[in-house]
Structures are given as C-alpha cells and as structure tokens.
Amino acid sequence: EAQVTQNPRYLITVTGKKLTVTCSQNMNHEYMSWYRQDPGLGLRQIYYSMNVEVTDKGDVPEGYKVSRKEKRNFPLILESPSPNQTSLYFCASSLTGGELFFGEGSRLTVL
Amino acid sequence: SQQGEEDPQALSIQEGENATMNCSYKTSINNLQWYRQNSGRGLVHLILIRSNEREKHSGRLRVTLDTSKKSSSLLITASRAADTASYFCARGETSGSRLTFGEGTQLTVNP
Numbered sequence: 001e002a003q004v005t006q007n008p009r010y011l012i013t014v015t016g017k018k019l020t021v022t023c024s025q026n027m028n029h030e031y032m033s034w035y036r037q038d039p040g041l042g043l044r045q046i047y048y049s050m051n052v053e054v055t056d057k058g059d060v061p062e063g064y065k066v067s068r069k070e071k072r073n074f075p076l077i078l079e080s081p082s083p084n085q086t087s088l089y090f091c092a093s094s095l096t097g098g099e100l101f102f103g104e105g106s107r108l109t110v111l
Numbered sequence: 112s113q114q115g116e117e118d119p120q121a122l123s124i125q126e127g128e129n130a131t132m133n134c135s136y137k138t139s140i141n142n143l144q145w146y147r148q149n150s151g152r153g154l155v156h157l158i159l160i161r162s163n164e165r166e167k168h169s170g171r172l173r174v175t176l177d178t179s180k181k182s183s184s185l186l187i188t189a190s191r192a193a194d195t196a197s198y199f200c201a202r203g204e205t206s207g208s209r210l211t212f213g214e215g216t217q218l219t220v221n222p
Contacts, residue, residue: 043212
C-alpha cells in the first residue's frame with residue numbers, strides 16, 4: 001500500500017531534549033516536505049527536499065533541521081525543542097509537481 | 112499572510128445544498144490544488160488544476176481557476192454530512208514542486 005509513515009504519532013517532551021520525527025514513503029517520490037499546523041494559521045512549510053541530498057528552507061525553518069540521505073526517508077530534527085514548537089506536524093511526499101501524499105501527523109507537545 | 116487564502120473561514124449548510132469555497136493567491140502559479148482534512152488527520156488530495164486550465168470536474172467536485180483574478184473556487188454539489196471537513200487550497204509554484212497552503216475553510220454539513 002502506498003503510504004507516508006510518520007513516527008511517533010504522539011509525543012510529549014520537555015524543553016531542550018532533542019528529538020527526531022521520522023518520515024518514510026514507499027512511492028519512490030523525489031519531493032518530500034514537512035509542515036506544521038497550528039490553529040488559525042493553516043499549514044506552514046518547515047523544510048522541503050527536491051531529491052536526495054537537496055533540502056531547502058520553507059516558511060518557518062527556525063529551530064528545525066532535516067536530512068535527506070535516502071530517497072525514502074526525510075527525518076525532522078528538533079535539536080532543542082521549545083514550547084512554541086508544540087504543534088501538529090505533517091510529512092508529505094510527491095512526484096515532482098504532482099499531488100502531495102500526507103502522513104497521518106505527529107502531535108508534539110513540548111513542556 | 113499565507114500565499115493561498117480561503118474564503119469563507121467557516122461554512123455551515125444543510126445536506127443536499129451546494130458548498131462553494133474560494134481561494135485567492137498573490138503570485139504566479141504552475142497549478143492549484145485542493146485538499147480535504149478530517150479533524151486532526153492527514154490531508155487528502157482532491158483535485159489539481161493547472162494554470163492553463165479553467166475548469167475541472169471530479170465526481171461532485173467542480174474547480175474553477177481564473178488566473179487573471181488570481182482566484183479559484185471549489186464547488187461541492189449535493190453535499191452530504193460526510194463532506195464535513197476542512198478544505199485547503201494549495202498553490203504550486205512555477206518553479207519546482209513547492210506547495211503553499213492557505214488557512215482552510217471549515218465546512219459543516221448538517222443532516
């Protein structure tokens with residue numbers, strides 16, 4: 001089954017404790033992206049990647065890192081999480097210029 | 112503000128009625144896409160319309176695009192309670208695959 005898988009789905013952590021949200025897709029898509037969704041703000045893009053070893057900042061990259069060492073994986077790293085990074089995070093992938101396929105989301109709470 | 116903006120922010124209708132949602136954007140696009148999100152879940156792609164297209168249909172969905180006015184509309188005909196969800200437009204940039212989302216329209220269809 002074609003899908004985008006994110007883990008963990010739910011996480012509560014404390015300020016400053018590094019964490020990684022993994023994202024994997026099995027559709028051989030070149031393009032992958034991370035979004036965060038906050039009430040009243042819609043989806044805002046954090047980082048995106050056009051292909052392996054190519055990553056670019058989105059609209060809200062501060063406090064996040066990503067890597068794209070393999071085509072299927074695109075982890076989101078929070079080196080030192082802060083409470084303002086409490087959000088619902090979505091990973092998505094697509095063929096270049098096509099429809100995005102979304103994961104089910106990762107709800108992160110930073111205390 | 113977001114590059115894709117939906118109007119209205121919220122819409123409540125009765126089953127069987129039509130629902131129209133509008134999306135405006137500010138810069139040139141390669142395509143415009145519409146997505147649906149059930150509460151807290153991942154977004155699901157509904158329809159993509161390219162910049163050289165004016166109208167597209169998919170089942171009960173009709174999308175129009177007016178590039179001169181930089182706007183698009185999504186019409187859901189004969190709505191059902193199961194159509195209750197948030198609907199987002201996403202602007203596909205002319206270069207690359209980057210998609211920028213609006214803040215969404217919350218549609219409620221009352222049985």
